[in-house]
Amino acid sequence: MRVAVVGSGFAGSLLARVLKVQGHDVVLLERGTHPRFAIGESSTPLANLTLERLARRYGLDDCYDLAAHGRWVARFPEVRRGLKRGFTFYRHHPGRPFEADGTRTERLLVAASPNDQVADNHWLRADVDHHFVRAAVAAGVEYRDRTEVTAELLKTLGAEFVVDASGPGGFLARQLGIPSALHRMHTRAGLLFSHFDRARLFAEVVPGLPAGPYPDDWAAVHHLIDEGWMYSLRFDHGVTSAGFLLRERVPGTPEQMWRHLLRRYPTIGALFCDAQPLMPLAFKPRIQHRLTRAAGKGWAMLPHAFAFVDPLFSTGIAWSLRAIERLAGCFENGGLPPTAADLARYDALLSREADQIDWLVAGAYHAMARFDLFAAHSMIYFAAVSFAEIRQRVGVRPDENHAWSGFLGVGDAVLGGLPRASLRRLAHVRSPADRREFIHWVSRSIAPRNVCGLANPAAHHRYPVDLDVLLQRHQVLGMSRESLVSALPALRGFS
Numbered sequence: 001m002r003v004a005v006v007g008s009g010f011a012g013s014l015l016a017r018v019l020k021v022q023g024h025d026v027v028l029l030e031r032g033t034h035p036r037f038a039i040g041e042s043s044t045p046l047a048n049l050t051l052e053r054l055a056r057r058y059g060l061d062d063c064y065d066l067a068a069h070g071r072w073v074a075r076f077p078e079v080r081r082g083l084k085r086g087f088t089f090y091r092h093h094p095g096r097p098f099e100a101d102g103t104r105t106e107r108l109l110v111a112a113s114p115n116d117q118v119a120d121n122h123w124l125r126a127d128v129d130h131h132f133v134r135a136a137v138a139a140g141v142e143y144r145d146r147t148e149v150t151a152e153l154l155k156t157l158g159a160e161f162v163v164d165a166s167g168p169g170g171f172l173a174r175q176l177g178i179p180s181a182l183h184r185m186h187t188r189a190g191l192l193f194s195h196f197d198r199a200r201l202f203a204e205v206v207p208g209l210p211a212g213p214y215p216d217d218w219a220a221v222h223h224l225i226d227e228g229w230m231y232s233l234r235f236d237h238g239v240t241s242a243g244f245l246l247r248e249r250v251p252g253t254p255e256q257m258w259r260h261l262l263r264r265y266p267t268i269g270a271l272f273c274d275a276q277p278l279m280p281l282a283f284k285p286r287i288q289h290r291l292t293r294a295a296g297k298g299w300a301m302l303p304h305a306f307a308f309v310d311p312l313f314s315t316g317i318a319w320s321l322r323a324i325e326r327l328a329g330c331f332e333n334g335g336l337p338p339t340a341a342d343l344a345r346y347d348a349l350l351s352r353e354a355d356q357i358d359w360l361v362a363g364a365y366h367a368m369a370r371f372d373l374f375a376a377h378s379m380i381y382f383a384a385v386s387f388a389e390i391r392q393r394v395g396v397r398p399d400e401n402h403a404w405s406g407f408l409g410v411g412d413a414v415l416g417g418l419p420r421a422s423l424r425r426l427a428h429v430r431s432p433a434d435r436r437e438f439i440h441w442v443s444r445s446i447a448p449r450n451v452c453g454l455a456n457p458a459a460h461h462r463y464p465v466d467l468d469v470l471l472q473r474h475q476v477l478g479m480s481r482e483s484l485v486s487a488l489p490a491l492r493g494f495s
Protein backbone atom coordinates (compact mmCIF):
# COMPACT_ATOMS: atom_id res chain seq x y z
CA MET A 1 0.00 0.00 0.00
CA ARG A 2 1.22 3.54 -0.72
CA VAL A 3 1.53 5.46 2.56
CA ALA A 4 2.54 9.10 2.96
CA VAL A 5 4.00 10.20 6.30
CA VAL A 6 3.95 13.97 6.74
CA GLY A 7 6.70 15.22 9.06
CA SER A 8 10.12 13.66 9.63
CA GLY A 9 10.73 14.13 13.34
CA PHE A 10 11.97 10.94 14.99
CA ALA A 11 8.39 9.68 15.18
CA GLY A 12 7.46 10.14 11.51
CA SER A 13 10.82 8.80 10.32
CA LEU A 14 10.67 5.73 12.56
CA LEU A 15 7.09 4.88 11.60
CA ALA A 16 7.93 5.36 7.90
CA ARG A 17 10.83 2.91 8.30
CA VAL A 18 8.71 0.33 10.11
CA LEU A 19 6.03 0.52 7.40
CA LYS A 20 8.71 0.07 4.75
CA VAL A 21 10.07 -3.00 6.55
CA GLN A 22 6.53 -4.36 6.56
CA GLY A 23 6.54 -4.10 2.77
CA HIS A 24 4.55 -0.92 2.23
CA ASP A 25 5.52 1.73 -0.29
CA VAL A 26 6.30 4.78 1.87
CA VAL A 27 6.96 8.42 1.11
CA LEU A 28 8.18 10.67 3.95
CA LEU A 29 7.52 14.37 3.44
CA GLU A 30 9.21 17.16 5.36
CA ARG A 31 8.74 20.89 4.96
CA GLY A 32 12.15 21.67 6.50
CA THR A 33 15.45 19.88 6.35
CA HIS A 34 17.78 17.92 8.67
CA PRO A 35 19.69 18.42 10.88
CA ARG A 36 17.39 20.91 12.57
CA PHE A 37 16.78 22.05 16.12
CA ALA A 38 13.87 20.42 17.95
CA ILE A 39 12.70 20.39 21.52
CA GLY A 40 11.42 17.40 23.54
CA GLU A 41 14.51 15.58 24.63
CA SER A 42 14.11 13.56 27.80
CA SER A 43 13.39 9.86 27.34
CA THR A 44 12.07 7.35 29.90
CA PRO A 45 12.15 3.61 30.67
CA LEU A 46 8.81 3.03 28.95
CA ALA A 47 10.08 4.77 25.82
CA ASN A 48 13.13 2.53 25.80
CA LEU A 49 11.07 -0.60 26.30
CA THR A 50 9.04 0.29 23.22
CA LEU A 51 12.20 1.00 21.22
CA GLU A 52 13.50 -2.43 22.17
CA ARG A 53 10.24 -4.12 21.15
CA LEU A 54 10.24 -2.30 17.80
CA ALA A 55 13.88 -3.32 17.34
CA ARG A 56 13.07 -6.97 17.93
CA ARG A 57 9.91 -7.11 15.85
CA TYR A 58 11.18 -5.21 12.80
CA GLY A 59 14.92 -5.96 12.95
CA LEU A 60 15.97 -2.37 13.81
CA ASP A 61 19.18 -3.01 15.71
CA ASP A 62 20.01 0.71 16.02
CA CYS A 63 16.80 1.18 18.04
CA TYR A 64 17.94 -1.50 20.47
CA ASP A 65 21.26 0.27 20.99
CA LEU A 66 19.62 3.69 21.37
CA ALA A 67 17.49 2.30 24.22
CA ALA A 68 20.25 2.34 26.87
CA HIS A 69 22.95 4.88 27.61
CA GLY A 70 25.91 2.47 27.56
CA ARG A 71 24.93 0.81 24.29
CA TRP A 72 24.19 4.19 22.70
CA VAL A 73 27.61 5.65 23.59
CA ALA A 74 29.42 2.50 22.42
CA ARG A 75 27.62 2.24 19.08
CA PHE A 76 26.71 5.83 18.15
CA PRO A 77 29.15 8.18 19.93
CA GLU A 78 28.54 10.84 17.26
CA VAL A 79 24.78 10.99 18.01
CA ARG A 80 24.78 13.35 20.95
CA ARG A 81 22.76 12.57 24.07
CA GLY A 82 22.80 13.08 27.83
CA LEU A 83 22.84 10.56 30.62
CA LYS A 84 19.49 10.45 32.41
CA ARG A 85 19.38 8.48 35.65
CA GLY A 86 16.05 9.69 36.96
CA PHE A 87 13.74 12.57 37.82
CA THR A 88 15.04 15.36 40.09
CA PHE A 89 12.76 18.05 41.57
CA TYR A 90 13.61 21.10 43.71
CA ARG A 91 11.20 23.67 45.16
CA HIS A 92 12.54 27.23 45.05
CA HIS A 93 11.11 30.29 46.80
CA PRO A 94 11.38 33.92 45.61
CA GLY A 95 14.32 35.81 47.05
CA ARG A 96 15.66 32.81 48.99
CA PRO A 97 18.55 30.54 48.05
CA PHE A 98 17.64 26.86 47.93
CA GLU A 99 18.21 25.41 51.36
CA ALA A 100 19.89 22.07 52.12
CA ASP A 101 17.98 21.22 55.29
CA GLY A 102 18.70 17.57 55.94
CA THR A 103 15.67 15.36 55.56
CA ARG A 104 13.40 18.44 55.26
CA THR A 105 15.11 19.55 52.03
CA GLU A 106 12.52 20.31 49.33
CA ARG A 107 14.07 17.88 46.89
CA LEU A 108 12.62 14.74 45.30
CA LEU A 109 14.79 12.20 43.50
CA VAL A 110 13.27 9.18 41.77
CA ALA A 111 15.77 6.87 40.10
CA ALA A 112 14.74 5.35 36.78
CA SER A 113 17.73 3.02 36.42
CA PRO A 114 20.27 1.29 38.69
CA ASN A 115 23.42 2.38 36.80
CA ASP A 116 24.74 4.49 33.91
CA GLN A 117 25.12 1.57 31.52
CA VAL A 118 21.40 0.80 31.31
CA ALA A 119 20.19 4.36 31.98
CA ASP A 120 17.87 6.47 29.83
CA ASN A 121 19.02 9.38 27.66
CA HIS A 122 18.17 12.92 26.79
CA TRP A 123 18.02 12.94 23.01
CA LEU A 124 19.81 15.81 21.26
CA ARG A 125 17.01 15.96 18.75
CA ALA A 126 19.02 17.56 15.93
CA ASP A 127 21.25 14.46 15.90
CA VAL A 128 18.68 11.83 16.83
CA ASP A 129 16.03 12.93 14.33
CA HIS A 130 18.70 13.15 11.63
CA HIS A 131 19.76 9.60 12.49
CA PHE A 132 16.18 8.32 12.16
CA VAL A 133 15.66 10.08 8.83
CA ARG A 134 18.86 8.60 7.42
CA ALA A 135 17.91 5.15 8.69
CA ALA A 136 14.50 5.49 6.99
CA VAL A 137 16.16 6.43 3.70
CA ALA A 138 18.63 3.54 4.04
CA ALA A 139 15.65 1.19 4.52
CA GLY A 140 14.19 2.36 1.20
CA VAL A 141 11.73 5.06 2.29
CA GLU A 142 11.32 7.75 -0.38
CA TYR A 143 12.18 11.02 1.38
CA ARG A 144 11.38 14.51 0.16
CA ASP A 145 12.43 17.48 2.24
CA ARG A 146 11.80 21.21 1.70
CA THR A 147 8.38 20.14 0.51
CA GLU A 148 5.16 22.11 0.82
CA VAL A 149 2.66 19.30 1.33
CA THR A 150 -0.78 19.84 -0.18
CA ALA A 151 -3.79 17.62 -0.89
CA GLU A 152 -2.83 17.89 -4.54
CA LEU A 153 0.68 16.61 -3.90
CA LEU A 154 -0.62 13.66 -1.87
CA LYS A 155 -2.91 12.76 -4.75
CA THR A 156 -0.06 13.03 -7.27
CA LEU A 157 2.05 10.78 -5.06
CA GLY A 158 -0.73 8.20 -5.04
CA ALA A 159 -1.06 8.14 -1.24
CA GLU A 160 -3.73 5.67 -0.11
CA PHE A 161 -3.17 6.39 3.56
CA VAL A 162 -1.76 9.52 5.25
CA VAL A 163 -0.04 9.59 8.63
CA ASP A 164 0.25 13.05 10.15
CA ALA A 165 3.55 13.27 12.03
CA SER A 166 3.82 17.04 11.68
CA GLY A 167 3.61 17.73 15.42
CA PRO A 168 2.12 21.11 16.27
CA GLY A 169 2.40 21.84 12.52
CA GLY A 170 -1.15 20.43 12.42
CA PHE A 171 -1.09 19.33 8.77
CA LEU A 172 -4.21 17.15 8.73
CA ALA A 173 -6.10 19.35 11.15
CA ARG A 174 -6.00 22.04 8.48
CA GLN A 175 -6.53 19.74 5.51
CA LEU A 176 -9.53 17.97 7.05
CA GLY A 177 -10.85 20.86 9.13
CA ILE A 178 -10.62 18.88 12.36
CA PRO A 179 -11.88 21.03 15.23
CA SER A 180 -9.69 21.87 18.19
CA ALA A 181 -10.51 20.40 21.60
CA LEU A 182 -8.20 22.76 23.46
CA HIS A 183 -11.13 23.84 25.64
CA ARG A 184 -11.00 20.36 27.26
CA MET A 185 -7.55 21.00 28.64
CA HIS A 186 -6.90 22.09 32.20
CA THR A 187 -3.20 22.78 31.65
CA ARG A 188 -2.16 26.18 30.45
CA ALA A 189 1.44 27.39 30.22
CA GLY A 190 3.81 29.42 28.09
CA LEU A 191 7.42 28.46 27.39
CA LEU A 192 10.66 30.47 27.60
CA PHE A 193 13.58 28.37 26.34
CA SER A 194 16.94 27.87 24.68
CA HIS A 195 20.02 25.64 24.76
CA PHE A 196 22.89 26.89 26.94
CA ASP A 197 26.61 26.48 27.36
CA ARG A 198 28.22 26.57 30.81
CA ALA A 199 25.28 25.97 33.12
CA ARG A 200 26.63 24.96 36.53
CA LEU A 201 25.92 21.74 38.43
CA PHE A 202 23.46 21.91 41.31
CA ALA A 203 25.93 20.26 43.70
CA GLU A 204 28.47 23.05 42.98
CA VAL A 205 25.93 25.73 43.82
CA VAL A 206 24.25 23.99 46.77
CA PRO A 207 26.84 21.89 48.59
CA GLY A 208 25.92 19.62 51.49
CA LEU A 209 22.86 17.91 50.07
CA PRO A 210 22.15 14.45 51.51
CA ALA A 211 23.41 11.75 49.14
CA GLY A 212 20.82 10.68 46.57
CA PRO A 213 20.37 7.49 44.56
CA TYR A 214 22.23 9.08 41.59
CA PRO A 215 24.04 12.39 40.92
CA ASP A 216 21.23 14.97 40.94
CA ASP A 217 22.16 16.66 37.68
CA TRP A 218 22.27 13.53 35.50
CA ALA A 219 18.51 13.45 35.32
CA ALA A 220 15.55 15.41 34.07
CA VAL A 221 15.90 18.28 36.53
CA HIS A 222 12.74 20.19 37.46
CA HIS A 223 12.90 23.47 39.37
CA LEU A 224 9.46 24.25 40.83
CA ILE A 225 8.76 27.97 41.29
CA ASP A 226 5.72 30.10 42.13
CA GLU A 227 5.08 30.88 38.46
CA GLY A 228 5.33 27.29 37.22
CA TRP A 229 8.50 25.28 36.73
CA MET A 230 11.77 25.04 34.83
CA TYR A 231 13.34 22.02 33.14
CA SER A 232 17.08 21.55 32.80
CA LEU A 233 18.48 18.66 30.76
CA ARG A 234 22.24 18.24 30.58
CA PHE A 235 23.83 16.62 27.54
CA ASP A 236 27.09 14.70 27.79
CA HIS A 237 28.98 17.31 25.71
CA GLY A 238 28.18 20.07 28.23
CA VAL A 239 25.20 21.77 26.59
CA THR A 240 22.04 22.17 28.71
CA SER A 241 18.50 22.42 27.35
CA ALA A 242 16.52 24.63 29.72
CA GLY A 243 13.15 26.31 29.74
CA PHE A 244 10.61 27.91 32.05
CA LEU A 245 6.97 26.81 31.85
CA LEU A 246 4.99 29.82 33.04
CA ARG A 247 1.29 30.00 33.97
CA GLU A 248 1.25 33.74 33.32
CA ARG A 249 3.37 35.78 31.00
CA VAL A 250 6.18 37.65 32.74
CA PRO A 251 6.46 41.15 31.20
CA GLY A 252 9.28 42.07 28.83
CA THR A 253 11.28 40.53 26.02
CA PRO A 254 12.43 36.92 26.35
CA GLU A 255 15.85 38.14 27.60
CA GLN A 256 14.20 40.40 30.19
CA MET A 257 11.92 37.57 31.32
CA TRP A 258 14.92 35.25 31.66
CA ARG A 259 16.94 37.79 33.69
CA HIS A 260 13.94 38.59 35.89
CA LEU A 261 13.40 34.91 36.80
CA LEU A 262 17.11 34.34 37.45
CA ARG A 263 17.17 37.34 39.82
CA ARG A 264 13.98 36.24 41.58
CA TYR A 265 15.24 32.69 42.27
CA PRO A 266 18.85 33.10 43.45
CA THR A 267 19.88 29.44 43.18
CA ILE A 268 18.58 29.18 39.62
CA GLY A 269 20.36 32.48 39.04
CA ALA A 270 23.61 30.98 40.33
CA LEU A 271 23.18 27.88 38.15
CA PHE A 272 22.75 29.94 34.99
CA CYS A 273 24.74 33.12 35.78
CA ASP A 274 27.57 32.21 33.37
CA ALA A 275 25.40 30.29 30.92
CA GLN A 276 25.32 31.54 27.34
CA PRO A 277 22.27 30.83 25.18
CA LEU A 278 23.37 29.00 22.03
CA MET A 279 20.45 30.50 20.13
CA PRO A 280 18.23 33.45 20.98
CA LEU A 281 15.86 32.89 23.91
CA ALA A 282 12.34 32.39 22.62
CA PHE A 283 8.90 32.65 24.25
CA LYS A 284 5.73 30.81 23.17
CA PRO A 285 2.64 32.14 24.96
CA ARG A 286 0.77 28.80 25.03
CA ILE A 287 2.23 25.43 24.12
CA GLN A 288 -0.82 23.18 24.60
CA HIS A 289 -2.80 21.90 21.64
CA ARG A 290 -5.48 19.25 21.30
CA LEU A 291 -7.73 18.05 18.50
CA THR A 292 -11.07 16.23 18.53
CA ARG A 293 -9.96 13.26 16.40
CA ALA A 294 -6.75 11.29 15.91
CA ALA A 295 -7.73 8.87 13.14
CA GLY A 296 -10.32 8.19 10.45
CA LYS A 297 -10.72 6.44 7.10
CA GLY A 298 -7.40 6.69 5.28
CA TRP A 299 -5.58 8.73 7.89
CA ALA A 300 -4.10 8.76 11.41
CA MET A 301 -2.12 11.18 13.53
CA LEU A 302 0.83 10.52 15.78
CA PRO A 303 0.36 11.89 19.31
CA HIS A 304 2.31 15.11 18.88
CA ALA A 305 0.10 16.06 15.93
CA PHE A 306 -3.02 15.21 17.96
CA ALA A 307 -2.26 16.74 21.37
CA PHE A 308 0.46 18.17 23.53
CA VAL A 309 0.13 19.03 27.21
CA ASP A 310 3.43 19.93 28.88
CA PRO A 311 6.98 18.57 29.26
CA LEU A 312 6.36 17.74 32.94
CA PHE A 313 7.01 14.01 33.51
CA SER A 314 8.58 13.63 30.03
CA THR A 315 5.59 11.88 28.47
CA GLY A 316 5.98 12.88 24.79
CA ILE A 317 8.62 10.48 23.45
CA ALA A 318 7.23 7.43 25.26
CA TRP A 319 3.69 8.20 24.10
CA SER A 320 4.82 8.75 20.49
CA LEU A 321 6.73 5.47 20.43
CA ARG A 322 3.77 3.57 21.90
CA ALA A 323 1.54 5.01 19.17
CA ILE A 324 4.04 4.02 16.48
CA GLU A 325 3.91 0.47 17.79
CA ARG A 326 0.09 0.51 17.67
CA LEU A 327 -0.15 1.98 14.18
CA ALA A 328 2.49 -0.45 12.91
CA GLY A 329 0.29 -3.25 14.26
CA CYS A 330 -2.74 -1.79 12.45
CA PHE A 331 -0.78 -1.95 9.18
CA GLU A 332 -0.06 -5.65 9.58
CA ASN A 333 -3.26 -6.37 7.68
CA GLY A 334 -2.24 -8.41 4.67
CA GLY A 335 -1.38 -5.34 2.58
CA LEU A 336 -4.79 -3.80 3.18
CA PRO A 337 -5.31 -0.46 4.96
CA PRO A 338 -5.88 -0.56 8.73
CA THR A 339 -9.43 -1.61 9.53
CA ALA A 340 -12.04 0.90 10.67
CA ALA A 341 -12.21 -0.93 14.00
CA ASP A 342 -8.46 -0.67 14.54
CA LEU A 343 -8.45 3.03 13.72
CA ALA A 344 -11.40 3.68 16.02
CA ARG A 345 -9.59 1.88 18.83
CA TYR A 346 -6.43 3.92 18.15
CA ASP A 347 -8.41 7.17 18.12
CA ALA A 348 -10.28 6.38 21.35
CA LEU A 349 -7.14 5.37 23.23
CA LEU A 350 -5.17 8.45 22.20
CA SER A 351 -8.05 10.63 23.33
CA ARG A 352 -8.23 9.00 26.76
CA GLU A 353 -4.47 9.22 27.11
CA ALA A 354 -4.39 12.92 26.22
CA ASP A 355 -6.98 13.51 28.97
CA GLN A 356 -4.94 11.43 31.41
CA ILE A 357 -1.74 13.38 30.77
CA ASP A 358 -3.66 16.64 31.11
CA TRP A 359 -5.21 15.67 34.47
CA LEU A 360 -1.88 14.50 35.78
CA VAL A 361 -0.02 17.64 34.72
CA ALA A 362 -2.80 20.04 35.74
CA GLY A 363 -2.85 18.40 39.17
CA ALA A 364 0.90 18.83 39.41
CA TYR A 365 0.59 22.56 38.67
CA HIS A 366 -1.97 22.88 41.47
CA ALA A 367 0.23 20.92 43.83
CA MET A 368 3.38 22.95 43.10
CA ALA A 369 2.34 25.54 45.67
CA ARG A 370 3.42 23.10 48.42
CA PHE A 371 6.32 20.72 47.98
CA ASP A 372 4.77 17.91 50.07
CA LEU A 373 1.61 18.04 47.94
CA PHE A 374 3.62 18.01 44.73
CA ALA A 375 5.76 15.08 45.87
CA ALA A 376 2.61 13.14 46.82
CA HIS A 377 0.75 13.88 43.58
CA SER A 378 3.79 12.95 41.48
CA MET A 379 3.73 9.49 43.09
CA ILE A 380 0.69 8.73 40.93
CA TYR A 381 2.84 9.19 37.84
CA PHE A 382 5.71 7.15 39.25
CA ALA A 383 3.40 4.36 40.42
CA ALA A 384 1.78 4.13 36.97
CA VAL A 385 5.02 4.06 35.00
CA SER A 386 6.97 1.78 37.34
CA PHE A 387 4.11 -0.73 37.52
CA ALA A 388 3.85 -0.76 33.71
CA GLU A 389 7.61 -1.00 33.31
CA ILE A 390 8.06 -3.95 35.66
CA ARG A 391 5.06 -5.78 34.17
CA GLN A 392 6.49 -5.34 30.71
CA ARG A 393 10.02 -6.35 31.70
CA VAL A 394 9.19 -9.48 33.64
CA GLY A 395 6.33 -10.48 31.33
CA VAL A 396 3.66 -10.89 33.99
CA ARG A 397 1.29 -12.11 31.26
CA PRO A 398 3.37 -13.46 28.37
CA ASP A 399 0.50 -13.03 25.88
CA GLU A 400 -0.14 -9.36 26.81
CA ASN A 401 0.10 -6.89 23.91
CA HIS A 402 1.91 -4.00 25.55
CA ALA A 403 1.45 -1.71 22.57
CA TRP A 404 -2.25 -1.46 23.36
CA SER A 405 -2.01 -1.20 27.12
CA GLY A 406 -3.13 2.26 28.17
CA PHE A 407 -0.41 4.85 28.80
CA LEU A 408 -0.16 6.22 32.37
CA GLY A 409 -2.68 3.79 33.80
CA VAL A 410 -5.47 4.41 31.27
CA GLY A 411 -7.82 1.44 31.50
CA ASP A 412 -6.31 0.17 34.75
CA ALA A 413 -8.94 -0.43 37.43
CA VAL A 414 -6.79 1.14 40.15
CA LEU A 415 -4.68 3.76 38.40
CA GLY A 416 -7.05 4.82 35.64
CA GLY A 417 -9.09 7.28 37.67
CA LEU A 418 -6.35 8.62 39.95
CA PRO A 419 -4.99 11.62 38.00
CA ARG A 420 -8.50 13.08 37.65
CA ALA A 421 -9.45 12.30 41.24
CA SER A 422 -6.22 13.88 42.44
CA LEU A 423 -6.81 17.05 40.44
CA ARG A 424 -10.30 17.33 41.97
CA ARG A 425 -9.05 16.75 45.50
CA LEU A 426 -6.18 19.19 45.14
CA ALA A 427 -8.65 21.97 44.34
CA HIS A 428 -10.05 21.58 47.88
CA VAL A 429 -6.81 21.27 49.86
CA ARG A 430 -6.51 24.28 52.17
CA SER A 431 -5.24 23.48 55.64
CA PRO A 432 -2.28 21.42 56.91
CA ALA A 433 -4.81 18.74 57.91
CA ASP A 434 -6.12 18.67 54.29
CA ARG A 435 -2.55 18.25 53.10
CA ARG A 436 -1.90 15.34 55.43
CA GLU A 437 -5.13 13.70 54.35
CA PHE A 438 -4.25 14.18 50.66
CA ILE A 439 -0.83 12.59 51.17
CA HIS A 440 -2.42 9.60 52.93
CA TRP A 441 -5.02 9.31 50.18
CA VAL A 442 -2.32 9.09 47.49
CA SER A 443 -0.43 6.50 49.47
CA ARG A 444 -3.55 4.36 50.00
CA SER A 445 -4.71 4.77 46.42
CA ILE A 446 -1.51 3.67 44.71
CA ALA A 447 -0.84 0.81 47.18
CA PRO A 448 -2.33 -1.94 44.95
CA ARG A 449 0.12 -0.94 42.16
CA ASN A 450 3.06 0.29 44.22
CA VAL A 451 5.87 -2.07 43.21
CA CYS A 452 8.71 0.29 44.15
CA GLY A 453 7.99 1.44 47.68
CA LEU A 454 6.82 4.89 46.59
CA ALA A 455 5.11 7.39 48.94
CA ASN A 456 7.21 6.16 51.84
CA PRO A 457 7.87 8.91 54.45
CA ALA A 458 11.01 7.06 55.59
CA ALA A 459 12.53 7.50 52.11
CA HIS A 460 12.65 11.30 52.63
CA HIS A 461 11.81 11.83 48.94
CA ARG A 462 14.78 9.77 47.70
CA TYR A 463 13.86 6.62 45.79
CA PRO A 464 16.58 4.34 44.43
CA VAL A 465 15.89 1.34 42.21
CA ASP A 466 15.58 -1.28 44.96
CA LEU A 467 15.38 -4.96 44.10
CA ASP A 468 14.60 -6.02 47.66
CA VAL A 469 11.54 -3.78 47.78
CA LEU A 470 10.39 -5.19 44.45
CA LEU A 471 10.75 -8.77 45.65
CA GLN A 472 8.83 -7.96 48.84
CA ARG A 473 6.00 -6.70 46.63
CA HIS A 474 5.74 -9.68 44.31
CA GLN A 475 2.04 -9.98 45.12
CA VAL A 476 1.37 -6.52 43.67
CA LEU A 477 2.42 -8.05 40.34
CA GLY A 478 0.32 -11.14 41.00
CA MET A 479 3.47 -13.28 41.02
CA SER A 480 4.98 -15.63 43.56
CA ARG A 481 8.33 -14.59 45.00
CA GLU A 482 9.97 -17.53 43.23
CA SER A 483 8.58 -16.69 39.80
CA LEU A 484 9.63 -13.06 40.23
CA VAL A 485 13.14 -14.14 41.23
CA SER A 486 13.38 -16.31 38.13
CA ALA A 487 12.20 -13.37 35.97
CA LEU A 488 14.80 -10.98 37.40
CA PRO A 489 17.35 -11.35 34.59
CA ALA A 490 14.83 -9.49 32.43
CA LEU A 491 15.15 -6.44 34.66
CA ARG A 492 17.74 -4.12 33.24
CA GLY A 493 20.97 -3.79 35.11
CA PHE A 494 20.37 -6.76 37.37
CA SER A 495 21.26 -9.54 34.96
Ligand SMILES: Cc1cc2nc3c(=O)[nH]c(=O)nc-3n(C[C@H](O)[C@H](O)[C@H](O)COP(=O)(O)OP(=O)(O)OC[C@H]3O[C@@H](n4cnc5c(N)ncnc54)[C@H](O)[C@@H]3O)c2cc1C
Nearest residue numbers: 007009010011031040041042166167169304311314316317
Ligand atom coordinates in the same frame (compact mmCIF):
# COMPACT_ATOMS: atom_id res chain seq x y z
C1 LIG B 1 8.86 22.49 25.58
C2 LIG B 1 8.72 21.06 25.28
C3 LIG B 1 9.48 20.16 25.97
C4 LIG B 1 9.31 18.80 25.77
N1 LIG B 1 10.03 17.95 26.51
C5 LIG B 1 9.86 16.64 26.37
C6 LIG B 1 10.63 15.74 27.14
O1 LIG B 1 11.48 16.13 27.93
N2 LIG B 1 10.40 14.41 26.97
C7 LIG B 1 9.48 13.94 26.09
O2 LIG B 1 9.30 12.73 26.01
N3 LIG B 1 8.77 14.79 25.31
C8 LIG B 1 8.93 16.11 25.43
N4 LIG B 1 8.22 16.97 24.64
C9 LIG B 1 7.35 16.40 23.61
C10 LIG B 1 8.15 16.07 22.33
O3 LIG B 1 8.66 17.27 21.83
C11 LIG B 1 7.29 15.39 21.30
O4 LIG B 1 6.71 14.25 21.83
C12 LIG B 1 8.12 14.99 20.08
O5 LIG B 1 8.76 16.11 19.52
C13 LIG B 1 7.26 14.34 19.03
O6 LIG B 1 8.04 14.07 17.90
P1 LIG B 1 7.40 14.06 16.44
O7 LIG B 1 8.43 13.47 15.54
O8 LIG B 1 6.06 13.44 16.51
O9 LIG B 1 7.09 15.57 16.09
P2 LIG B 1 8.03 16.83 15.91
O10 LIG B 1 9.30 16.67 16.65
O11 LIG B 1 7.19 18.02 16.24
O12 LIG B 1 8.37 16.84 14.35
C14 LIG B 1 7.43 17.26 13.41
C15 LIG B 1 8.12 17.38 12.04
O13 LIG B 1 7.14 17.69 11.08
C16 LIG B 1 7.58 18.73 10.24
N5 LIG B 1 6.40 19.44 9.73
C17 LIG B 1 5.56 20.26 10.41
N6 LIG B 1 4.57 20.68 9.61
C18 LIG B 1 4.78 20.10 8.41
C19 LIG B 1 4.10 20.14 7.17
N7 LIG B 1 2.99 20.88 7.00
N8 LIG B 1 4.59 19.43 6.13
C20 LIG B 1 5.71 18.69 6.28
N9 LIG B 1 6.40 18.62 7.42
C21 LIG B 1 5.93 19.31 8.48
C22 LIG B 1 8.45 19.58 11.15
O14 LIG B 1 9.37 20.36 10.39
C23 LIG B 1 9.15 18.51 12.00
O15 LIG B 1 10.32 18.04 11.37
C24 LIG B 1 8.38 18.33 24.81
C25 LIG B 1 7.65 19.25 24.06
C26 LIG B 1 7.80 20.59 24.30
C27 LIG B 1 6.98 21.55 23.49
